[in-house]
Amino acid sequence: MAHESECPEEEDFDEPDAYDAAYEAWDERDPLWSDDLTVSAICLCHLGCALRQWLVVSGPDRGRMWDDRRADGIDLQPMSNADGSPMTFADWYLSWLEEAKRRVRATGATR
DSSP: OOOGSSSSGGGOOSSSHHHHHHHHHHTOOOGGOOOTTTTTTTEEEEEETEEEEEESSTTTTTEEEEEEEEGGTTEEEEEEEETBBOHHHHHHHHHHHHHHHHHHHHTTTOO
């Protein structure tokens, strides 16, 4: 993973083009942001602050949910249920519905 401390600083370059080239080279080194990591997945949930949850739609992990905390420098990780079993889309969706119902009840909202 490319570390922030290795990121080129604009003031270290005499020419803007030289800085741009150095920054692009630094940015491309970071495998966390490779499109290959999410090519077989659909982003289902944005948690804010660029944190996401993905559904894998093809390959050996098809049907499983993955947690995306790359914005915090943490690689994609498979999500698990409380019992440690792999979280499927159905598990994730039912959990999401339960949380939505809990929040509605907490606000006292009625039909």
